[in-house]
Amino acid sequence: MPLIKMFNIATPEKDSVRQAAYKVAQAQGLPTRHNEDWHYTELPTLLRDAKPTQILSPIDFASVNPYCIVFRDGVFRDGVKNIEASEGDEAAFHITPYAPQPLPEKATAINAYNMAHAQDGLCLRVINTPSRPLEVKTLGDTSHHIRHHIVLEAGVEMTLIKTCAASGAHNIWWDIELGQGARLNIISHHYGSVAVETQTITLAKDATLHSTDFIMAGDVVRHESHIHLSGVGAHAYLHNAILGTGNNHHDMRCVAHHHAAHTSSTINAHNVLDDTARGIFQGKVIVARDAQHVDATQNIRAMMLSDEAEMDTKPELEIYADDVACAHGATIGALDDDALFFLQARGVDKKTAKRLLIAAFIEQVVATIAAEPQRVLVQNYISSLIAETSSA
Amino acid sequence: MSLIEIKDLHVNVNGEPILRGINLVIKGGEVHAIMGPNGSGKSTLSYVLAGRDGYEITKGSIAFMGQDIAALPPEARAHLGMFLAFQYPIEVAGITNMTLLKTSYDALRKARGEEAMNSAQFLRLVREKAAALQMNDDMLKRQLNVGFSGGEKKRNEILQMVVLEPRFAILDETDSGLDIDALQIVAEGVNAMRSPERAMLVITHYQRLLDFIRPDYVHVLVAGQLVESGDAALALKLEAEGYAAYQNV
Numbered sequence: 001m002p003l004i005k006m007f008n009i010a011t012p013e014k015d016s017v018r019q020a021a022y023k024v025a026q027a028q029g030l031p032t033r034h035n036e037d038w039h040y041t042e043l044p045t046l047l048r049d050a051k052p053t054q055i056l057s058p059i060d061f062a063s064v065n066p067y068c069i070v071f072r073d074g075v076f077r078d079g080v081k082n083i084e085a086s087e088g089d090e091a092a093f094h095i096t097p098y099a100p101q102p103l104p105e106k107a108t109a110i111n112a113y114n115m116a117h118a119q120d121g122l123c124l125r126v127i128n129t130p131s132r133p134l135e136v137k138t139l140g141d142t143s144h145h146i147r148h149h150i151v152l153e154a155g156v157e158m159t160l161i162k163t164c165a166a167s168g169a170h171n172i173w174w175d176i177e178l179g180q181g182a183r184l185n186i187i188s189h190h191y192g193s194v195a196v197e198t199q200t201i202t203l204a205k206d207a208t209l210h211s212t213d214f215i216m217a218g219d220v221v222r223h224e225s226h227i228h229l230s231g232v233g234a235h236a237y238l239h240n241a242i243l244g245t246g247n248n249h250h251d252m253r254c255v256a257h258h259h260a261a262h263t264s265s266t267i268n269a270h271n272v273l274d275d276t277a278r279g280i281f282q283g284k285v286i287v288a289r290d291a292q293h294v295d296a297t298q299n300i301r302a303m304m305l306s307d308e309a310e311m312d313t314k315p316e317l318e319i320y321a322d323d324v325a326c327a328h329g330a331t332i333g334a335l336d337d338d339a340l341f342f343l344q345a346r347g348v349d350k351k352t353a354k355r356l357l358i359a360a361f362i363e364q365v366v367a368t369i370a371a372e373p374q375r376v377l378v379q380n381y382i383s384s385l386i387a388e389t390s391s392a
Numbered sequence: 393m394s395l396i397e398i399k400d401l402h403v404n405v406n407g408e409p410i411l412r413g414i415n416l417v418i419k420g421g422e423v424h425a426i427m428g429p430n431g432s433g434k435s436t437l438s439y440v441l442a443g444r445d446g447y448e449i450t451k452g453s454i455a456f457m458g459q460d461i462a463a464l465p466p467e468a469r470a471h472l473g474m475f476l477a478f479q480y481p482i483e484v485a486g487i488t489n490m491t492l493l494k495t496s497y498d499a500l501r502k503a504r505g506e507e508a509m510n511s512a513q514f515l516r517l518v519r520e521k522a523a524a525l526q527m528n529d530d531m532l533k534r535q536l537n538v539g540f541s542g543g544e545k546k547r548n549e550i551l552q553m554v555v556l557e558p559r560f561a562i563l564d565e566t567d568s569g570l571d572i573d574a575l576q577i578v579a580e581g582v583n584a585m586r587s588p589e590r591a592m593l594v595i596t597h598y599q600r601l602l603d604f605i606r607p608d609y610v611h612v613l614v615a616g617q618l619v620e621s622g623d624a625a626l627a628l629k630l631e632a633e634g635y636a637a638y639q640n641v
């Protein structure tokens with residue numbers, strides 16, 4: 001069955017919310033290159049051409065003992081008991097059953113398709129700071145849509161690990177809300193064969209988001225983030241990495257919407273492309289008229305390991321306020337020959353030296369993970385991933 | 393036995409002849425200094441000894457401890473005990489000084505068939521050597537040369553040298569950028585390494601360094617050729633008279 005069918009399936013007659021969503025979706029159709037956000041990823045074609053592949057086994061975070069919730073093939077499989085029975089943290093989580101909601105106005109086709117077809121998702125309020133990270137795993141080998149809604153109440157602090165390792169094509173939607181003064185750390189890592197993931201994260205006053213997103217592997221992975229800095233004093237730190245090899249197509253879209261004054265955002269991306277892989281990073285900062293004293297930086301870098309690899313970057317600014325400090329830059333280059341020679345001159349063989357330099361480049365994203373145990377797991381995984389896949 | 397034996401070495405860079413017939417023999421225990429005007433080929437010589445790509449030997453030979461090393465990659469030369477302190481130390485974000493030192497140290501030990509040293513023991517060793525160069529723990533934890541001042545970078549090169557304990561070290565203008573006190577500290581580090589089995593090639597523009605690191609021989613490199621050799625007194629003469637006398641050679 002062509003993957004495109006996962007979007008064009010009939011909705012239950014009686015389900016008016018889903019049907020309404022499906023109508024919105026059908027009216028727009030899947031995004032094509034004419035849609036600015038999807039300029040580099042012609043989704044219908046990619047879906048048509050995608051072949052089922054083996055995917056890598058993901059980073060195993062078991063050693064940091066997270067609360068772990070598993071969705072397999074789009075439906076909840078495991079983990080709530082684990083949350084409910086959590087000693088000391090009983091009062092941290094409040095889960096409600098999944099139910100589709102009417103779409104917001106101007107919903108995108110991806111959102112609408114997701115709403116129309118998602119059968120399940122995590123609907124969670126975090127009412128107290130949990131003592132351990134929460135991991136949400138996406139697994140399975142059939143095509144599916146899935147939709148999560150997470151709310152962090154005021155003052156709550158949590159680490160969310162998003163493990164996206166389904167070999168079936170999937171379309172994941174996240175709505176995340178951070179209450180006043182809430183702090184969320186996200187570590188997300190993708191391996192999916194054909195994966196579309198969208199997250200909208202809204203930050204109230206003084207809320208802080210620290211997000212590290214890795215596309216480790218995957219034939220076609222599209223990761224889109226909309227960060228809404230809606231309350232004064234909200235800060236978002238968004239660090240991203242793409243590791244493309246083979247014929248991978250990895251597309252990241254990261255938009256910081258500054259709605260309120262005294263907000264800041266940092267968008268960093270370090271991308272490594274090898275073989276004939278294609279990487280895309282589109283960063284965008286939008287500053288609303290009343291959002292004065294905004295500080296926004298964007299820095300996109302790519303390391304090209306092969307002449308046939310491709311990287312497209314487009315840092316954009318859309319500023320309607322006048323007292324704003326925005327900086328952006330993009331650099332694309334090869335492995336640094338001087339650094340390579342230096343390491344060799346210090347006795348490190350060329351192959352190892354290359355790997356070290358690639359890892360060092362990605363390390364600048366990994367290093368922003370504050371919690372050491374998680375950081376070390378990511379570091380080790382990436383080192384061995386580079387050792388296995390780099391043509392170096 | 394001589395550690396390094398360079399015979400009639402001709403080197404092209406980008407098709408241009410840069411070194412034009414260098415002859416130099418350095419024995420264990422010796423310190424040789426090379427002085428010469430900008431662009432005369434001093435760094436080129438250091439790179440070609442260390443094995444950098446893009447330096448084409450068109451004629452002549454380089455032997456290190458009796459072995460022709462012209463075809464060896466840089467790491468193989470390092471394994472034999474060659475060390476180059478860079479004129480322009482490079483920065484690598486994402487690798488800490490400590491990681492670099494451990495990686496290099498382990499690579500050298502492995503090449504010699506020795507076991508890797510355990511981390512705690514190695515840390516102690518590095519701390520001790522760093523302290524002698526007046527570098528603190530904080531600097532060890534920082535990313536390689538990132539945000540280091542010019543002088544700190546040079547000191548860092550010397551730290552790598554004293555930790556790795558090479559048999560033959562080339563110091564390419566290590567003194568440039570060092571303040572007077574740092575120069576003395578670095579020179580002490582270098583002098584402590586002098587031994588009958590080791591040799592050094594010190595490239596410098598300033599006679600002052602040679603007050604601290606007394607060379608056995610001083611050579612003048614002009615336009616890719618060693619045009620004069622002598623003892624430490626030659627450096628004093630160069631300091632006073634410059635290179636004008638050699639320019640028409």
Ligand SMILES: Nc1ncnc2c1ncn2[C@@H]1O[C@H](COP(=O)(O)OP(=O)(O)OP(=O)(O)O)[C@@H](O)[C@H]1O
Pocket residue numbers: 405406408410428429430431432433434435436437479
């Ligand atoms: N990659 C290169 N391409 C072309 N010319 C080069 C290259 N590298 C070095 N050269 C040339 O070779 C000559 C010697 O350079 P080298 O760096 O060895 O000089 P040096 O004696 O170390 O000078 P300094 O005292 O300024 O450090 C110079 O004329 C330089 O421009």
Ligand SMILES: [Mg+2]
Pocket residue numbers: 434435436479564
């Ligand atoms: Mg030089």
